[in-house]
Amino acid sequence: MQIDWSVILTFLPQLLAGAKITILITVIGLLGGTIIGTIAGLMRAYGGPVLNAIAFVYVELIRGTPIVVQVMFLYFAMPILVGLRIDPMSAAVLAIVVNAGAYIAEIVRGAFLSISKGLTEAGLALGLPQWKVLAYIVGPLAFRRLIPPLGNQFIVSLKDTSLFIVIGVGELTRTGQEIMASNFRAVEIWTAVAVIYLFLTGAMTIVLRTIEKRMRIL
Amino acid sequence: MSIVEFRKTSKQFGDLKVLDEVDLSIDIGEVVVLIGPSGSGKSTLLRCINGLEQITGGDLFMDGISVRAGKAQLRLIRQEAGMVFQQFNLFPQMTALENVAFGPRKVRGVSAAEARAQALALLEKVGLKDKAERYPSELSGGQQQRVAIARALAVKPKVMLFDEPTSALDPELKQEVLNVMRQLAQEGMTMIVVTHEMAFAKQVGTRLIFMEHGKISVDGPPREILENPPNERLRDFLQHVE
Numbered sequence: 298m299q300i301d302w303s304v305i306l307t308f309l310p311q312l313l314a315g316a317k318i319t320i321l322i323t324v325i326g327l328l329g330g331t332i333i334g335t336i337a338g339l340m341r342a343y344g345g346p347v348l349n350a351i352a353f354v355y356v357e358l359i360r361g362t363p364i365v366v367q368v369m370f371l372y373f374a375m376p377i378l379v380g381l382r383i384d385p386m387s388a389a390v391l392a393i394v395v396n397a398g399a400y401i402a403e404i405v406r407g408a409f410l411s412i413s414k415g416l417t418e419a420g421l422a423l424g425l426p427q428w429k430v431l432a433y434i435v436g437p438l439a440f441r442r443l444i445p446p447l448g449n450q451f452i453v454s455l456k457d458t459s460l461f462i463v464i465g466v467g468e469l470t471r472t473g474q475e476i477m478a479s480n481f482r483a484v485e486i487w488t489a490v491a492v493i494y495l496f497l498t499g500a501m502t503i504v505l506r507t508i509e510k511r512m513r514i515l
Numbered sequence: 516m517s518i519v520e521f522r523k524t525s526k527q528f529g530d531l532k533v534l535d536e537v538d539l540s541i542d543i544g545e546v547v548v549l550i551g552p553s554g555s556g557k558s559t560l561l562r563c564i565n566g567l568e569q570i571t572g573g574d575l576f577m578d579g580i581s582v583r584a585g586k587a588q589l590r591l592i593r594q595e596a597g598m599v600f601q602q603f604n605l606f607p608q609m610t611a612l613e614n615v616a617f618g619p620r621k622v623r624g625v626s627a628a629e630a631r632a633q634a635l636a637l638l639e640k641v642g643l644k645d646k647a648e649r650y651p652s653e654l655s656g657g658q659q660q661r662v663a664i665a666r667a668l669a670v671k672p673k674v675m676l677f678d679e680p681t682s683a684l685d686p687e688l689k690q691e692v693l694n695v696m697r698q699l700a701q702e703g704m705t706m707i708v709v710t711h712e713m714a715f716a717k718q719v720g721t722r723l724i725f726m727e728h729g730k731i732s733v734d735g736p737p738r739e740i741l742e743n744p745p746n747e748r749l750r751d752f753l754q755h756v757e
Contacts, residue, residue: 416606416607418598418600418604419600419663422593423594423622423666423667424591425590
């Protein structure tokens with residue numbers, strides 16, 4: 298079989314439609330994951346024993362199981378367990394939220410705890426309540442340290458969306474697979490799929506680098 | 516009138532008694548110098564006053580408020596007791612000016628313009644008006660500590676607590692910080708200073724306290740005590756510091 302790169306052009310609209318779904322899952326999933334992760338991370342770092350324990354169990358449960366199993370559970374087991382039927386797209390987004398949230402929780406916790414205790418004391422000694430110390434002093438410093446590991450997690454999560462092929466979400470990898478099944482153009486299609494992923498992660502890297510450059514890591 | 520009052524105050528870390536039923540009353544206008552070997556409890560004593568360490572026994576009043584009265588009360592205490600740390604602890608993401616203006620803005624709710632004007636005046640007072648726009652990382656240790664003093668003063672405290680303010684500084688930088696402290700004392704600020712600077716204690720202090728094993732073992736006028744140490748261990752200690 299001859300390699301014919303023009304095949305890619307024919308199927309590009311289809312691939313880009315898949316990429317769009319990948320982006321959608323990633324963006325919404327990471328938005329939710331960042332919120333959940335920040336809350337869980339702060340619970341781990343500053344919550345009392347109860348909040349800390351809840352966040353700890355969540356993080357360990359998610360980090361200890363593969364994301365494929367998590368999304369299968371959400372999509373196939375939840376309807377049986379609680380009678381809650383969700384569409385594949387929602388299951389995919391939810392899986393990213395829950396999964397990325399657990400990893401981001403650890404990133405947030407680490408970043409906040411890495412800020413010198415002396416700065417917290419200096420803030421408290423001025424008469425500020427704890428939450429203001431976190432909001433105005435520790436938070437902005439921790440945020441700067443958060444960016445590199447957060448960027449890493451964003452890229453991992455973006456690529457993890459390809460695993461949602463198992464529940465039939467029409468994202469990029471699934472689209473590639475379907476095209477492949479009809480024309481067997483493995484080299485062309487998988488090359489195109491890989492390059493599109495590279496573009497997506499590359500764009501993400503550029504955005505994160507820009508933010509990083511604007512903020513001096515202190 | 517006493518502004519700080521320890522009543523049988525104890526502080527324990529696990530089994531370790533760091534403060535052992537301390538009784539101490541400090542009046543407005545006093546410049547109290549706290550000395551003692553490491554682990555004697557002098558820093559802890561200071562940090563209990565503004566609640567950075569929680570006392571475990573007895574009571575402790577600052578400006579008439581008990582440190583055990585609750586979170587809101589503790590914040591009031593902290594507004595009346597400015598603290599200067601050994602490691603400066605300036606906020607690195609803020610300029611010198613922003614560091615000094617921060618307290619009044621976020622604690623006292625002063626307007627931005629007013630906080631800025633106050634901060635500039637305080638920086639001028641510590642001789643750093645020209646460094647207002649610099650970040651802490653661009654300042655020397657002595658300059659950072661002077662900004663830290665200005666930051667603590669900005670909240671308009673009644674008492675200033677100094678926790679080994681010159682211990683992290685080179686000898687030539689110590690003087691600029693000590694000069695600012697001397698000036699403050701002359702203006703009548705009530706100060707409690709943990710330090711190893713005996714010359715400062717002698718010149719500026721109105722009262723010297725020597726601590727050992729979580730207790731106050733000597734308490735009196737600095738000049739007298741330093742020239743004629745009333746106990747053997749203080750004599751020993753002084754020989755090691757000089």
